[in-house]
Amino acid sequence: MLGGVFAYVAGWFPRATYGAQPRAQWIVDAFEATTRPHPGFRRNHAKGICVTGHFDSNGNGAALSTASVFEAGTYPVIGRFSAPGSNPSQADAESSVRSFALLFSLPGDEQWRTGMNSAPIFAVGTPQAVFEQLSARALDATGHQNPAHMAAFLRKHPEAQAFDAWVAAHPPSSAFFNAAYFSVDAFRFVDHERRAQYVRWRVVPETPYQQLGEDAEGDPDFLAHGLVKRLEQGPLRWRLMISVAKPGDPVDDATRQWPAQRDRDSIDAGTLVIDRAQSQIDGPCRDINFDPLILPQGIEASNDPLLAARSSAYAVSFARRTKEEARFSAARN
Template sequence: MIGLGAVGAFLAVDLGAVAYANRWIGSDGTRKVFLDGFRTVNGPQLGFRKNHAKGVVVTGYFESNGNAQDLSRAAVFRPGQVPVVGRFSLSGGDAHAPDTPGAARGLGLAFGFPGRAQWRTAMLNLPVFPDNSPRGFYDRLLASKIVPGTGQPDPAATKAFLAAHPETAAAMAIIKKHPPTTGFGDSTFRSLNTFYFVDHADVRTPVRWSLVPQQNTAPSPKPGDTNGLFDALIRQLQGGPLRWHLLITIAEPGDPLTDATVGWPADRRSIDIGLLTLTGVATEAPGNARDINFDPLTLPDGIEPSDDPLLSARSDIYAASYRQRTGEPKSPSAVQVTEVGA
């Protein structure tokens, strides 16, 4: 219940995103270009997020062990518990698309109490991100448009995109070497972008973070279940809490800080800074995480963004998407928790 009590308060904070999105859209129209691109590829999808449209809400808590306090003054890292509201999702803008094992799995989390040391993060189960620039993401989005009658993107468009973006071709080769796990519950989720932890002396340490599952397995999706990955997650959570260790990895000189397509060497120092425990799951609905904007730049004092260009772009586009979908008519989520049996 610790997470459920905080959900409504998060929504009030998100109203500020509407004003921010208004200013943003009124500048150069770049945000509108992205939203139009999502609509071109996925259709209207009224009332849903324009990417990672399909999802399910989770609640729980984070228990810090205090190991991050030497690197960050953020209150969330003091020993003790804070509530967490989150959302598991699959990449793509079709809110009713059948689950596919190869789709990137997302986990958005909001830590703490709104307006007081709030921290939001949006992570993926990938080892690296496919793009290192907003333009690269946009070009990949358009190249992914399905050709009617084939069920696949246009091979010529894909070839041309990869030729123009060798960084994505290299990232995709890395991603292919790390096949996804069975489900959400046994997936590792990563920030992929670099941030800075800032201590009480204003010393900044570049870090990336990851959530490493304590459970080693997840139930397999049932054959023929179009919501197989989500339904398996729901059944797993109905059987008891799921837990992930939160690890931070510290960069060394020369490690890329502004290119999410490049991973850091495996020998970099990592520190376990606490345990995420998820205890509840719910269908997306008014008053829960359906209406939370998991803006990666909603950061508490003690965490700062790097100069990675994806961070500001993600923040701006998330805000514009939030503004747009809050003004659209709503439809039921494809994932209905109460309909999932053991």
């Protein structure tokens, strides 16, 4: 799976499936326009912290997928907690969403990479809408956003109201480690009989959710600081829960939630354990592109157009920041 996934880097998302779309380079340019330049950093989720640990699979997921990660056993993981946004200096209190990316190392040199958010849906469902949303947030000549541009975007994209409503009803967590994280996009799981089912997954923390309080405002980096301090007491754990779609559930639209019953019927596939945190500057997650289309056999992409867009844009961002890092290294030497 590793080889073909980066075919999207060339530029356009596949026309046959998604119609005319903005180039991945344009989307990354639009991310850059939302803040001043920050060379060497990711164009989105610029501020983060690396983590490592393992996944203890209990074998339950094997009923849904042939992926080796669901066979009973223990698999190493490298992860990264972050908040959305292109500014690595942004204060943590400014973000209403937490993000968690993971790379599972599997037998046969396979990998499963996933990027999850603490909200179960995206604001928009197409690459074009992503581009328009970012363009509405671009800084003008004075270094500020123009509220009229965002108001015009929201009038054109009423589907974004569902995301805003969810965020308003679910205050951000006080820490990285007491939030649940959702795959948002749907994927296809293929079992040993070659039967395919659409799924979404989430990781549910062992630590009870706690709402962000005013006491965090004094520390602009309280999310990373709190994670490091908590890990001094011992590992953190989440349960990997898999929800299976039923007929009529949207499997190609990340702006729409599935009925709550899907989560109540979800399958517990095992325990994610995080036991160490490292700086993103030189930690193990620094050089990882958490491309959601790097998948093991038994897990396939759905037709959700955001998956191709994310894969392509992540690759462009990765190429830019690694090129910048190489220039910095050459200049120092």
